[in-house]
Amino acid sequence: MDPEAAKTARESLELAFQMSNVLDTGLDRHMLSVLIALCDLGLNPEALAAVVKELGREDSCPPPTPTAPSAP
Amino acid sequence: MEEEDQQKILDLVKELVHRLLSQNPNPKTPNSNPNHNPNSSDFQNALRYAIRILSSRLTPSIAPDAAAIAESIKRRLATQGKSSQALNFADLFNKFSLKTGPGSINNKWAVLYLLKIISEDRKTAKNAPNTVSLLPNLALNDPDLNNDSRVLHNLKRGDRDWDNGVLLVAKDPENLREIAFREYVNLVREENEVSEEVLVRDVLYACQGIDGKYVKFDVNADGYVLLDTVKVPRTTRLIVRKLCELGWLFRKVKGYISESMDRFPAEDVGTVGQAFCAALQDELSEYYKLLAVLEAQAMNPIPLVSEPASSGNYLSLRRLSVWFAEPTVKMRLMAVLVDKCRVLRGGAMAGAIHLHAQHGDPLVHEFMRSLLQHVCSPLFEMVRSWVLEGELEDIFAEFFVVGQPVKAESLWREGYRLHAGMLPAFISQSLAQRILRTGKSINFLRVCCDDRGWADAATEAAAAAGTTTRRGSLGYGETDALETLVFEAAKRIDKHLLDVMHTRYKFKEHCLAIKRYLLLGQGDFVQYLMDIVGPELSEPANTISSFKLAGLLESAIRSSNAQYDDRDILDRLRVKMMPHGTGDRGWDVFSLEYDARVPLDTVFTESVMGRYLRIFNFLWKLRRVEHVLIGAWKMMKPNCITSNSFTKLQGTVKLQLLSTLRRCQVLWNEMNHFVTNLQYYIMFEVLEVSWSNFSNEMEVARDLDDLLAAHEHYLHSIVEKSLLGERSQHLYKSLFVLFDLILRFRSHADRLYEGIHELQARTVACSLPSQDKKKSRRQTSDKSSEPGSWVSDGRKALTQRAGEFLRNMAQELDAVSKEYTTLLEGFLSQLPMQQHVDLKFLLFRLDFTKFYSQLHPVK
Numbered sequence: 038m039d040p041e042a043a044k045t046a047r048e049s050l051e052l053a054f055q056m057s058n059v060l061d062t063g064l065d066r067h068m069l070s071v072l073i074a075l076c077d078l079g080l081n082p083e084a085l086a087a088v089v090k091e092l093g094r095e096d097s098c099p100p101p102t103p104t105a106p107s108a109p
Numbered sequence: 110m111e112e113e114d115q116q117k118i119l120d121l122v123k124e125l126v127h128r129l130l131s132q133n134p135n136p137k138t139p140n141s142n143p144n145h146n147p148n149s150s151d152f153q154n155a156l157r158y159a160i161r162i163l164s165s166r167l168t169p170s171i172a173p174d175a176a177a178i179a180e181s182i183k184r185r186l187a188t189q190g191k192s193s194q195a196l197n198f199a200d201l202f203n204k205f206s207l208k209t210g211p212g213s214i215n216n217k218w219a220v221l222y223l224l225k226i227i228s229e230d231r232k233t234a235k236n237a238p239n240t241v242s243l244l245p246n247l248a249l250n251d252p253d254l255n256n257d258s259r260v261l262h263n264l265k266r267g268d269r270d271w272d273n274g275v276l277l278v279a280k281d282p283e284n285l286r287e288i289a290f291r292e293y294v295n296l297v298r299e300e301n302e303v304s305e306e307v308l309v310r311d312v313l314y315a316c317q318g319i320d321g322k323y324v325k326f327d328v329n330a331d332g333y334v335l336l337d338t339v340k341v342p343r344t345t346r347l348i349v350r351k352l353c354e355l356g357w358l359f360r361k362v363k364g365y366i367s368e369s370m371d372r373f374p375a376e377d378v379g380t381v382g383q384a385f386c387a388a389l390q391d392e393l394s395e396y397y398k399l400l401a402v403l404e405a406q407a408m409n410p411i412p413l414v415s416e417p418a419s420s421g422n423y424l425s426l427r428r429l430s431v432w433f434a435e436p437t438v439k440m441r442l443m444a445v446l447v448d449k450c451r452v453l454r455g456g457a458m459a460g461a462i463h464l465h466a467q468h469g470d471p472l473v474h475e476f477m478r479s480l481l482q483h484v485c486s487p488l489f490e491m492v493r494s495w496v497l498e499g500e501l502e503d504i505f506a507e508f509f510v511v512g513q514p515v516k517a518e519s520l521w522r523e524g525y526r527l528h529a530g531m532l533p534a535f536i537s538q539s540l541a542q543r544i545l546r547t548g549k550s551i552n553f554l555r556v557c558c559d560d561r562g563w564a565d566a567a568t569e570a571a572a573a574a575g576t577t578t579r580r581g582s583l584g585y586g587e588t589d590a591l592e593t594l595v596f597e598a599a600k601r602i603d604k605h606l607l608d609v610m611h612t613r614y615k616f617k618e619h620c621l622a623i624k625r626y627l628l629l630g631q632g633d634f635v636q637y638l639m640d641i642v643g644p645e646l647s648e649p650a651n652t653i654s655s656f657k658l659a660g661l662l663e664s665a666i667r668s669s670n671a672q673y674d675d676r677d678i679l680d681r682l683r684v685k686m687m688p689h690g691t692g693d694r695g696w697d698v699f700s701l702e703y704d705a706r707v708p709l710d711t712v713f714t715e716s717v718m719g720r721y722l723r724i725f726n727f728l729w730k731l732r733r734v735e736h737v738l739i740g741a742w743k744m745m746k747p748n749c750i751t752s753n754s755f756t757k758l759q760g761t762v763k764l765q766l767l768s769t770l771r772r773c774q775v776l777w778n779e780m781n782h783f784v785t786n787l788q789y790y791i792m793f794e795v796l797e798v799s800w801s802n803f804s805n806e807m808e809v810a811r812d813l814d815d816l817l818a819a820h821e822h823y824l825h826s827i828v829e830k831s832l833l834g835e836r837s838q839h840l841y842k843s844l845f846v847l848f849d850l851i852l853r854f855r856s857h858a859d860r861l862y863e864g865i866h867e868l869q870a871r872t873v874a875c876s877l878p879s880q881d882k883k884k885s886r887r888q889t890s891d892k893s894s895e896p897g898s899w900v901s902d903g904r905k906a907l908t909q910r911a912g913e914f915l916r917n918m919a920q921e922l923d924a925v926s927k928e929y930t931t932l933l934e935g936f937l938s939q940l941p942m943q944q945h946v947d948l949k950f951l952l953f954r955l956d957f958t959k960f961y962s963q964l965h966p967v968k
Contacts, residue, residue, distance in 0.1 A: 039378035044148045052205040053220055059198045060182065060228035064758075071125045076219040078118055080163060088159045092129040 064089075122163065126156045175206060175218035182225050302340040309424045311409050312349060315356035316433075317400060318363055323380050324349060332357045355433050358440040359396070362389055365447040379454045379505035380487035385462070388483035389443055394763070396436055403432060423662035434886055435655040439476055446480075455507020456531030461483050463535050478585070485585035492591065495600045496544055497567040499551030507531060510545050517557050521813065525549050535588055540595060546814060547599040550606045553813070557708035558609050566605045570598035610816070614709055617807060620820070623703050624711075626671070627721050628796055628827075629728045634669035639736050641665060646695030650686070653695045655857060658684045662701075681706070686720075696733060700725055703813040711813075712820055720824055723833055727841075734848050737855045738781050744862050745774065764906055765915045766865070772919065773858055776926050780851050783933065783955060791952040795830040798947075799823050830947050838945055843936050854925050861918045868911050937961055 039066055050070055057064050064072070130152060174744045179202040186195035206387045214220055303323055311321030315333040320326055333353035335346050369378050371388045409423040424432075446465060450458045462484055466477035491508045494500045509532040512525045529543050532538075551567070554560040574594035610616045625631040642661050645653060655836045662684050666672055671679065685702035700722055703801075705713035714722075806819035819861060826832050834843045956962055 042213075044713045045208055049205065049208045049214050052201055052208070052213070054357075055197060055226070056205065056221075057202045057224050057228075059186075059201065060137055060224050061195050061231065062224055063231055064227065064229040068125065068128050071121050071128065072223060073214055073220050075118065075121050075125070075221060077214060078114060078121070079216070080219075082219040082223040083226060084163045084165060084229065086223050088125070088162050089129065091162065092126060092155055092159060098866045105249070 063093075123156060126152065126159050130155055142316050165293070173218045175221055176220045178218055178225060179206075179782050182221070182761075190443075191400050210797060215694060215938075219302060226271060251558065270435050270460075276643070300340075300342055301345070305345075305425055307347065308335075308341075308349060308406065309411075309426060310404075311431055312352045312356075312426070312429060313400060313404055313407055315353045317519050318356060318360045318395075321851070324353060326360075345426065348430060350425065352429055352433055353575055355440055356439050358437070358444040359393075361444045362393065362440065362447055365451070366393070368389060377457075379507045381455050381458050381484060381507050382450075382505075384487050385446075385450060385458060385480075385484045387481045389447075390484070392439065392443060392480070396440070399436060403429070435472070438472065442473060442476060456488060456509045456528075456533045458507075459488050460533030460535075460749075463533055463579045481585040485533075489591065492544055494596070495548040496572055496595055499548050499555060499563075501525075501548070509533075509536070509541060510548060512701070517707050518714065519732075520556055521553050521711045521817075524552065535585075536591075540592060543599050544595050546812060547595060548603055550599075550602045550813060553604075553708065553711070554606055554609065557711065558606075558614070560605075560609050560613075561608070563602055563605055566601040567598060570594070570601045573597045573601075599812070601955065606813055607810065607816065608811070610708070616709065616712070616816070617804070618675065618678065619703075619705065619709055619713075620807075622674070622681075622804070623721065624796065624800055627701055627703055629725070629732060630792075630796065631669065631671055634665055634671045635732060636736075637669050638662065638952060639663040639732060641927070642699065643733075643736070646699055648695050650695055651691075651695040653686070655684055655686045658699065696730075700729070717820075720828060724827055724831060725730035727831060727833060728791065730786070730845070730848055731791065733785050734851050735788060737852060738777065738784055741777060741855050741858045742781075745770075745777065745858065758940070762912045764917065765912060765919070769861065769915050769919045769922065770865075772922050772926065773861060776854065776922060776929065777858070778927065778935075780854065783847070784851065786954045787951070790947075790954060791831055794950050795827055799826045830945055832943075832948075840936065840943065843939065847929070847932050847936060850929055854929070857921055857925060861922070864914050864918065867908070868914075871907055934961070934964075 050066070052071055053073060054064075054066050057069055072085055072089070076082055081083065135191065166760045179199070183195045183199050183202075186192070186198060191234075202221075225450070308323065311324040314321040314322045315326075320333075323336050323339050324333050325336060326332070332350070332393070333356045335341065337351045340351075366386050366389055369382060372378055373383070401596040403424060407424045411423045411425050442465070446462055449461050449465070453461050459481070462477065462481055466474065466476065466481055468474050488507070491502055494502050495508070495510060499510065503511065509528050510525055511528045511531075512521070515524050523546060525548065527541055532541050536544075551563050554563045574590070574597040626634070636662070641664065642658060645658065645661065662682070664677055664854070681704040682700045683704060685700045687698045687700060703713070703718070705718070800823070803819055803823035805818065806822065810816040810819055829837075830843060937952065937955065940948055940955075
């Protein structure tokens with residue numbers, strides 16, 4: 038990645054972060070960068086938003102159901 | 110490559126879940142420490158859950174249009190009252206969208222959309238913390254591991270979708286929907302010879318009054334139509350036709366503007382017309398802006414049904430019809446106005462536009478208001494400068510006040526008038542009158558009174574009304590402000606004008622002078638004048654020198670109390686000889702004149718002075734008759750002496766003499782009664798009462814019009830009550846016949862007394878030789894049977910002549926008396942028929958003892 042592109046990427050992220058702050062999304066910079074990367078990879082933003090919402094809810098931790106810990 | 114991507118996604122999702130969980134420590138699970146073990150069951154559950162969500166077939170419910178999303182976010186912020194944030198956001202977005210090229214974010218809309226949803230979710234979560242979660246938790250229980258792979262498979266496909274569009278999808282044999290769409294697209298392409306983009310562009314051209322490639326102006330249809338040769342469905346043809354109405358309207362408005370502009374230097378379009386054109390031009394430039402935006406958008410290709418748009422801002426005919434909805438309403442209004450105003454100008458034009466502003470639709474109302482603000486500004490400017498400066502800045506004859514060049518004396522009455530056609534409806538009639546009068550007052554002060562004080566009054570008025578004397582401080586819709594300004598200005602300027610009239614030009618003093626000299630109120634002056642000009646006036650009119658009369662007038666002034674009057678007033682009093690014919694006596698042509706001069710000649714115009722002259726002539730005649738009767742009385746008074754000297758006359762002759770004298774006395778008395786009462790009535794019931802009313806009205810008059818009306822009323826009441834009015838012409842004539850009869854009586858009485866004096870002188874001459882034996886001679890003369898001497902002969906002849914003379918005189922007096930009785934009777938019978946209540950008093954006075962009414966009871 039050439040320095041020019043890196044600079045652009047950084048600035049874009051910064052701008053997105055500022056917008057996120059304006060909108061009061063509560064995302065930190067790192068999380069935002071992950072989300073942007075996912076978006077760029079073509080994931081559905083609505084689904085991503087749902088994940089953030091579901092997992093970010095304060096009072097709704099996933100119920101401790103015994104399931105097989107299997108990561109792909 | 111794909112494997113790599115999937116791995117990347119998985120890693121990222123893991124990271125995300127990790128972050129999310131660590132950010133949100135759960136108090137219920139004691140083992141959840143900040144550093145989540147990636148292998149803990151919680152984490153695994155969460156990760157599976159996340160992947161499940163991501164693999165769901167949730168598709169974005171909106172078009173991928175970053176600008177539109179940004180717009181909606183902005184609007185939301187703005188409606189929440191966070192306008193500064195909205196602005197901030199807009200700024201950030203602008204910068205953000207400019208970042209292109211390597212290293213920048215590709216899927217900008219997705220990022221924005223994500224931010225938007227998260228922000229909204231947080232908001233709703235905050236507002237309702239206990240809402241049920243969007244997805245049920247049972248999803249987590251699904252142990253199917255194959256799910257994950259399906260997620261990834263779907264993701265892959267989704268990814269491709271965005272990149273390659275419809276073609277790739279269409280290859281998928283399972284996707285019947287896509288195939289159907291494709292077929293539809295082909296069908297549409299077949300049916301339309303011309304693509305929609307081209308039509309949109311043509312319509313946009315047509316809306317600027319330019320013929321497009323396919324849409325051209327058709328003179329027969331009087332509108333823009335799609336060429337018949339172009340093969341398009343009927344609906345398209347219709348919608349094009351409909352959209353092009355705007356073009357037709359535009360052509361009309363534009364045509365009017367350019368026509369007016371072309372006409373301008375040569376012909377007078379008028380300032381209001383120019384303002385109207387300017388306002389229309391402004392509206393059109395707004396319209397041009399819209400067209401420019403639309404044209405830019407028209408460059409974007411229209412996506413066909415299922416195609417994803419490269420940009421959301423494409424224009425289809427349907428979108429165009431939405432865009433055109435508002436401009437069409439406005440343009441239609443403008444076209445209507447243009448039609449209405451083609452022949453109108455000035456105030457009439459403003460009035461016509463104002464009528465259209467009375468509309469319930471707030472859009473129309475607002476539009477018309479802003480238009481009228483432009484259109485009316487010249488008009489209001491004219492009102493302002495007219496009311497405050499008296500300037501008629503109206504080169505194009507558009508103002509509702511019209512001035513015409515007149516002489517100073519008729520400036521007030523005829524100099525300016527209202528032009529009803531130019532009076533717009535939003536200025537009421539009374540306000541217009543007030544406006545007219547205020548400006549007129551200023552001009553009157555300037556031209557006739559040579560006064561500069563009004564400028565202060567005007568400045569004061571402007572200050573009081575809260576506006577400045579500068580230009581453009583008033584506008585349409587501020588009728589209240591205008592009214593206040595006019596009211597204040599009128600109040601002050603009228604007051605100033607009246608002050609000037611009263612203090613500087615001594616209006617009241619002049620009125621009083623006219624009453625005293627022209628209406629013969631100054632008794633001693635009139636008496637003296639009558640005495641000294643009387644002999645002169647008995648001469649034929651053409652032998653009288655008016656210079657001599659002027660000298661006599663001067664001496665009458667000097668010898669009466671009039672000499673103490675103001676010199677300025679006395680200088681204005683003149684003798685006037687009316688045009689005379691042959692046989693006219695001086696009495697018929699003599700009159701007094703009062704020179705009112707500027708500015709008082711506004712009140713005392715020629716016609717007013719003419720009426721004063723009529724009154725003067727009447728009063729002068731009345732005075733003359735009275736004077737004549739008094740003169741007769743002077744002659745009749747010594748008749749006891751004369752009758753004593755006739756004691757020696759023969760009995761019959763003596764009796765005859767006495768009865769003639771008595772008849773003369775009675776007739777005189779009757780006449781005197783009539784004239785005295787008539788004069789009393791005129792002086793006290795008419796002149797003084799009218800004057801007192803007039804001075805009361807003068808006190809309360811607030812402007813010159815009031816003053817003029819008061820004076821008019823004063824003069825009118827005098828004319829009416831003095832029987833000089835139209836309705837009492839008959840009565841007036843019979844009154845003059847009566848006067849003439851009285852004058853004739855005077856000459857008869859004169860002759861009678863001359864005859865008696867002559868007789869007396871003769872008698873004395875006869876008896877002179879025998880003065881010593883007076884007594885005996887009386888006896889002899891009584892008997893007249895004495896031997897005749899020349900004296901007794903002479904006496905006999907004398908007696909005979911005297912008898913004859915007296916008989917003649919008695920007959921003449923009888924005739925006069927009879928005529929007088931008939932005339933008076935006629936006069937009295939006509940009197941009750943007059944409308945005027947005051948004439949009843951005259952009748953009452955004349956017939957106080959009911960002598961006449963008993964003599965001639967009403968049948």
